[in-house]
Amino acid sequence: KAGVTQTPRYLIKTRGQQVTLSCSPISGHRSVSWYQQTPGQGLQFLFEYFSETQRNKGNFPGRFSGRQFSNSRSEMNVSTLELGDSALYLCASRSDGRTEAFFGQGTRLTVV
Amino acid sequence: GNSVTQMEGPVTLSEEAFLTINCTYTATGYPSLFWYVQYPGEGLQLLLKATKADDKGSNKGFEATYRKETTSFHLEKGSVQVSDSAVYFCALIRTQGGSEKLVFGKGMKLTVNP
Secondary structure, X not given: OOOOEEEOOEEEEOOXXXXXXXXXXXXXXXXXXXXXXXXXXXXXXXXXXXXXXXXXXXXXXXXXXXXEOOOOOEEEEEOOOOHHHOEEEEEEEEOOOOOOOEEOOOEEEEEO | OOEEXXXXXXXXXXXXXXXXXXXXXXXXXOOXXXXXXXXXXXXXXXXXXXXXXXXXXXXXXXXEEOEOOOOEOOEEEOOOOHHHOEEEEEEEEEEEOOEEEEEEXXXXXXXXXO
């Protein structure tokens, strides 16, 4: 069974631009969550999607948004990029009724 | 609110040394507890989990026991290897409005020297 796949692995963007990151969950998993990892703040929850609906959202500005498609694949978008958005963005998927989450390798975003 | 506090390190050990990484949590109810490991340049891998009090999670020689009385979930390994060099995160899962999100500790970097 394939794991969680995130694309691209690396991105370099300029301040003010926008970016879209993609996540394909493990087959059969309907829950997809996104986390931001930075050296200063550690791992912080961004949002969770389940069956194309956002179920929960973390404490991030409205520039951070996401969506989920009918095949459970998810995208997150960050608009008007700031230097502080430089981070590793991790996606995790979970099976219904299970507590353990499985993570992808992440997308390393660098904003210059 | 729910939170996780863990040793932050960094810690350097020699191969075959004993490892303990302390983790305590604050939570309402009885959350499930996890240890995740992150190797350089990679995402998080689930190392082990425990879902109720006195449960012991184990994997690859690592163990952790869910202690409700001390709200702890300390990670131990009897003999570390160079390949165990990584960052270790303790986490709990918090349920909110039908959604579940992980709350992580700050992570502890472990280096094991030959």
